[in-house]
Amino acid sequence: MSFFKKGSNNEKNSISRETIFPTIEENIEYIQAVFCQTDDLAITETKWGDEKGVVIYLETMVDTAQFQRIFLSPVTDTKFSEQFNYLLASPELMKTNQLQDIVSEILIGSCVIFLQNKPVCYVYNIVQVNPRSPEEPDSEKSVRGAHKGFIESLEVNLNLIRERIKSPQLKMEYITLGTETNAVVAIAYMKDIANPTTVENVRTRLKMIKSDMIFSPGYIEESIEDTPFSPFPQVLYTERPDRVEANLVEGRIVIMSESSSDAIIAPASFFSFFQSTDDYNLRFWSGSFFRLLRLFCFWGTLTLPALYIAVISFHLEIIPYDLIGLVKTSIEQVPFSPFVEAVIMITTIELIREAGIRLPSPIGQTIGIVGGLIIGDSVVNAGLVSNVMVIIVALTAIMSFCIPTYEMGNTIRLLGLPVMLGAASLGFVGIVFAFMFIFIHLCSLESFGVPYLSPIVPTNLREWQDVIIRAPNWKRGYRQRELHTLKPIRASRGRAWDQHD
Amino acid sequence: MNYQKLLPLFFVMTCLVILTACWDQRLLRDQSLILAIGYDKAENNALKKTVTFPKNTNAGSQNDEQNLSEQGSNTLSVIGNTVKNAENKMDESITEKFDRSKARVIIFGTDLAEEGIFSTLDSVYRDLRGPLHANVVIFNGEAEDALNIKSDQAAITSDLYGDLLESADKAGITKNKSVQHACPIILGEGKDLVLPYLSIDEPKDEVVVEGVALFHKDKMVGSLNIYQSTMFLLLSKQLAKYTSLNFEVNDKEKDPIKRFVDFKVQKNKRHIELNTDDEDIHAKIKMEIDIEIDEYAANHLSDEKKMNKLRRKIEHKLNELAEETITVTQEANSDVLGLGEMLKAYHYNVWEKINWEEVYPEMNIDVDFSVNIIRHGLLN
Structure with missing residues (x-):
């Protein structure tokens, strides 16, 4: 519990006491002082059997109905000792005499019971949770397979993972981050599969984060990734429990934070951004085709406008x-140079996209129509942009949206610009130069010690069957080599019945 | 590392790349694409170059669909000392820069072709962006007239020639030769060049294929008509996709249609025997061809005897045509079959002693066709 102490340094300076005070009044005074006399701190005096007691809680954090039901009515109505034993048996009850613990427990929605002349107090967690239902995430839709998604509650999310992996080897570690917000971050991994060095690496980097708040997983990502200025994302985000399951069993590590529906998966390789859960639900041929199509989209997004400009x-x-x-x-009549023409068109498409995301969906659709059809048509008619360029840029945008992870799609669309610049200044040679830079960077990139381009660089032909195509599950007998898992061989003899003739 | 210090350097590098690189830009927008080139002999040993390029139809770009359908081409003729000289003069008279890399055909007028084509093609072989892929064609008359023709068949003149040559190539009438292919044949010994030979059909004002033009070195020396050129292609083992021949076999039939047989050549095998034992060299060409009867109104050919009879008639006609063809090439002293090359390869000591240019017109070349009818249609 040491991190709690770390988290509330300022209070500690004013009041040096660590254990609770002997009298209720002193305790109340102390807590009120700590909470700066906030108005939602409720202090209810009550009688507990023969003894005088007081319950302290944050009104805005506790579930009032629950509070009434299991707490006050039975306790006050019947005999104290009986009820108190009942309370003691409940898992939410905690006994403590540390003032710091009390403060932090109140903050997460517990009520604290002080009894007259008792050296300890009882902490009972009745936090009010208002989670939304685990719906399918908008950013990662799948046609077949599970449609559950993570929500903004860490407990529910971890429950969704546990629900899928019923193994005692699935280990969760809690770390509290954010000096002001005290948010809990969970690291989950398979103890018997994940590489301990990588786990230690993730743990250390997380603990090193010195930030006043962990506002979103982006904060965590930026703090723990290897190369913060790289355009390529080095951890994978997902809102899908099935994806988390697959990656955990593959030997990767999942980081989840409170109040966020995103799970961070590390280490990520370049090709994991092109995999979607749908691939594994489709038949081998279509799954492989779509995966190849996505890799083609990666090339297309990067090169298509550049090639056109160069040509x-x-x-x-x-x-x-x-x-x-x-x-x-x-x-013939376009007044701009091809590069400027492309930039105009790409900016327009990005504007339409950006406007469409923020607006409510009916207006968003209108923007799509107005932007796509009307602007596209009239820009050509006015002779500002050639219609071939409109086709090329629109095709590029569609290709970039085919990439199943949002971050990678954005990255590649953005990287298209320097490639285009190269094409506009040196033609094909320029494209080659731009690609050289990109690939040198990709080859040197690492995510938690795992080469980013694996299994292409370093080459491991056996693993290509799961990155270039999607080989049938029973064909993939090994975990990714570069992850250096404790169990490099998977149990995957799905068609054992077929082996003996 | 101090990134602040590196920033100006980075800026300079970027500027250097961007500013210097654009020097090489050749915007498609600013180029006039030459799609067909014609060369003629002009007075005083000068060269007349004619080019066709598509019209800038986008002038009023209000309605794109209309513009696309209104495509057409302009022609421009300029006289210069050399090809490049003429080209430079052309740039003086037109707003955009000419780009000839997309030229589809290069047309030579007969007058120029008879004087030699290699010196005219010289600039193409030197040019990085020369139209090496363009088909070289000889036009019976002036190339300028060929390019100024107005035809309903294609909107752009180059399309007209390009498509015509392509279909003639497929039908086994001519063989297209690109600038690149022509070079080794012109420069090599023991084989002569053959190029498609076109002319204008006067009453209809349409371009027609006349056959092939025969060359000796790089000078045009004669021509073969359509039948002879088909035979030439058969003899040189350049079987096209639809090589078909038509012979009159029953000259006594009343019904004129029944007099003829029309067949398609499916497969041809050639065996050349060069006899160098005697003083004079002679060649024996044995041809085995598989044919498919396309049309023979006189008989269904269910009877084997009748079929054999027809087969012999066809063989006879083929031999006649082959003899005629070879005589024409020998008279023109154009070794289009590459017999000299063969002699050089297999009998080099003989080749060294003789002067092929003198031997070829005089030598004996026998052709013997054996025909195999492999199919004669669905009817039995």
């Missing part, structure tokens, strides 16, 4: 004969 400004001889007349007619 029409440097290498026009490579346009096929039948196409060149068409392209030439469409760009």
Whole structure:
């Protein structure tokens, strides 16, 4: 419990006492002082059998109905000793005499019972939770398979994980972060699979975070990732319990924080951003096809506008004969250079996208129509942008949305710009230069000691069957080598009946 | 590391790359695409270059669909000392820069072709973006007229020629040769170049394929008509997808349709025997071809005897045509079959002693066709 003490340094300076005071009045005074006389601190005096007692809690944190039902009415009505024994048996009851514990317990929604002339007090957790139901996350929809998603409650989220992995080896570690907010962050991993060094690594980095609040998982990500200025995300976000399950069993580590529906999965490799849970529910052929399609989308998003710019400004001889007349007619009257033209169009699409996200959905759709159809059509008619460029940019945007993780899609769309700049200044050579930089960076990138581009770099052909295509589950007998798991071999003889003829 | 110090350096580097690199830009927007080039002989040993390029139809870009349908091409003729000289003069008279890398055909007028085509093509071989893939064509007349033709068949003149050549190539009438393919044949010894030969059909004002033009070195020396050129392609084992021939086999039939047989060549095998034992060299070409009867109104060919009879007639006609074809090439001294190359490869000591250019027109070339009818249609 040492981190609680760390978390409330300022109170400690004024009052040096650690254990509770002998009298109720002193305790009340102390707690009121700690909570700065806040108005939602309720202090209810009551009689507990023969003894005088007081219950202190934050009105805004406790479940009032529960409070009434299990607490006050039975306790005051019948014989104290009987009821008190009943209370003692309940798992939520905690006995303590540490003032700091009391303060932090009140903060998370417990009520504290002080009894006259007792050296300890009783802490009873009746926090009011108002979770939404675990609906399917909007950002990670799947066609088949489970449709549950994480919600903004850590307990519920961990429950969803435990529900899926019924193993004593699934270990959760709680760490409290945020000097002002005291948010609980949980690390979950499979004790018998995950690499202990990686776990230790994650744990140390989390503990090193010195921040006043953990406002969102983004805070955690930025604090623990290896290369903070890289455009590529180095941890994977998900709101899906099934994805978390798969990654835990694969030997990765999951970090979840209170009041957030995102789970952070580390270490992540480049290709894990292109996998979706749907792949594993589809048949092998379609699953593999969609995965290849996504990798193609990655290339397309990066290169398509750049290739077009390079071709029409440097290498026009490579346009096929039948196409060149068409392209030439469409760009004849455009007043801008191809690069500027592309930037105008890409900015427009990004504007439409950004506006569409923030607006309520009926207006969002209208923006989509107005932006997509009307602007697209009139921009071509006005001769500001050529219609081939509109096609190229629209196609690029659609390709980037095909990438199943939002962060990776954004990253690649953004990286398209430097590639385009290279194309506009040096043609194909420029594209090659831009790609060189990107790939050198990707090759040197690591996520918690795992090479980012594995299993391409370093090459491990056996693992390609799960990153380039999606091999049938019973074909994949090994965990990813670069994760260095404790159990490198998976139990995956799904078709054992088929082996003997 | 002190990033602050590196910043100006980074800025300078970026500027350097961006500013210097744009120098090489060739915007498609600013280029006029030459789609077909014609070369003619002009007075005083000058060269007349004619080009066609698509019209800038986007002038009033209000209605794009209309513009696309209104495509057309302009032609421009300029006289210069050399190809490049003429090209530079062209740039003086037009607002955009010419780009010839997408040219689909290069047309030579007969007058120029008879003087030699290699020196004219020289600039293409030197140019990084030269139209190496363009088909070289000889036009019976002036190339300028060829490019100024107005046809209903295609909106752009280059399309007209390009498509015509492609279909003629598929039908086994001519063989397309690109600038790149022509070079080794012109420069090599023992084989001569053959290029498609076109002309204008005067009454209809349409471009037609006349056959192929025969070359000796890089000079045009004669031509084969359509039938002869099909035979030439058969003899040189350049079987096209739809090589078909039509012969008159029953000259006594009353019904004119029944006099003819039309067949498609499915497979041809060639065996050339060069006899160098005697003083004079002679060649024996044995051809085995599999044919499919496409049309033969006289008979259903269910009878084997009748089929054999027809087979012999076809063989006879083929031999006649082959002889005729080879005589034309020998008269023009154009070794289109590459017999010289073969002699050089298999009998080098003989090749060293003789002067092929003198031997070829005089030598004996026998052709013997054996025909195998493999299919004669669904009817039995």
